[in-house]
Structure formats: structure tokens, C-alpha cells
Amino acid sequence: MxxxxxxxxxxxxxxxxxxxxxxxxxxxxxxxxxxxxxxxxxxxxxxxxSYAPKDTSASISPSDLVSAGSWVELSCSSRAKPPASFTWFRNSKHGAINVSVGQVYSFYATEGGEYYCVATNDLGHQRSSVILTRIGGSRVSVCITMKILGIVTLCGAFIIFESWFKLSNKLPKHTNEADVDRVIELQVT
Incomplete structure (x- = not known):
């Protein structure tokens, strides 16, 4: 036109x-x-x-094998408009258990487990893949080992001291035998 x-x-x-x-x-x-x-x-x-959560993912730090009692931080991210809120779950033999709310979930690892997050807004929700926390060498076992070594060392020292004490009581006193004989002779005469 x-x-x-x-x-x-x-x-x-x-x-x-x-x-x-x-x-x-x-x-x-x-x-x-x-x-x-x-x-x-x-x-x-x-x-x-506006759109429902997309590309929802979870990450763990540290990502390697962690020791029992170590601090672990899980982070969740997602693209969403309006912005998503986050909920953390732990898989158990009884089903999923809600363990935290928020983009980051931090805790002291006492045992291994499976965790995932769910991103939610008014238009929908999306679940991340599962993150597996694996427990390796334990700080607790190091502590117990140190206590056992301390007890063994203490017991060993006690046994050595007791043996020395018994042995020292069996040895003759450091006196001059000739002087003892003279004292006896002087008293007899």
C-alpha cells in the first residue's frame, strides 16, 4: 500500500x-x-x-570425598521469571524429606546421602538431578585412634614404672658390708 x-x-x-x-x-x-x-x-x-523454572541444577562444595563432620555446601540454580524459590530434599528409605529452604543448604556431613533441590515459581517447578554426598576417612576415627594410642602409651609407662619399682626394691641397698660386719662385731664384743 x-x-x-x-x-x-x-x-x-x-x-x-x-x-x-x-x-x-x-x-x-x-x-x-x-x-x-x-x-x-x-x-x-x-x-x-514469564516462564517456569528451567535448567535447574544443584552443585556441591567440596566436590570430592568428604570426611565425617566436614562442612558441606549445596547450591541450587535455575532460570525462571519471576525468580524461583528453592527447597532442598534428602532421599531416605521412607521417601523424600524436606531438609531446607533457600538457594544454599549447608550442613556438617555425618553420613552419605542423596540430595536434590526443587525450583518453584507461580508458573511451575523443576527438580534438579540428585547429588550424592560420599563420606570418606573420618575425623572421628582419627580422634579415636589418637585416644587409643594415648591410653596404650600411658599403660605402657605405668607397666615400665611398676617393673622398675619392683626391681629396685629387690636390689641390695648401697651399704658397705664391711662396715655392717664391724658394727656387728663391735656390739658383740
């Missing part, structure tokens, strides 16, 4: 199903011929698209 100024107006219409990929800028462009060449007109529109 051409208007009175000689400009050409066209209407481009496309129906799209909005998703998280459309959040932000969306642009439309048209290329048209002009005097043996071409020209492109572009327009941008800002879209604010």
Missing part, C-alpha cells in the same frame, strides 16, 4: 508462541528494493516473558 507521500507501508504479522527464549528483545526487519539496490528497515520490541 502506497500513501500520499510516496512511501510504502506494509504490515508483517507473525504469530509466535512465547517461551523463555523470547524474554528480552525481539526484532523485526524488512528488506526492500530501492533504485537498483536494497534497503533494510528494522524495529525492536522489548518483551517481558
Amino acid at each position: 502506497t500513501n500520499t507521500e510516496g512511501t510504502f507501508i506494509t504490515k508483517i504479522q507473525e504469530t509466535i508462541t512465547l517461551s523463555d527464549t523470547h524474554d528480552g528483545y525481539i526484532s523485526c526487519s524488512a528488506t526492500y528494493p530501492v533504485n537498483g539496490g536494497s534497503k533494510t528497515a528494522t524495529t525492536e520490541v522489548t518483551l517481558s516473558v
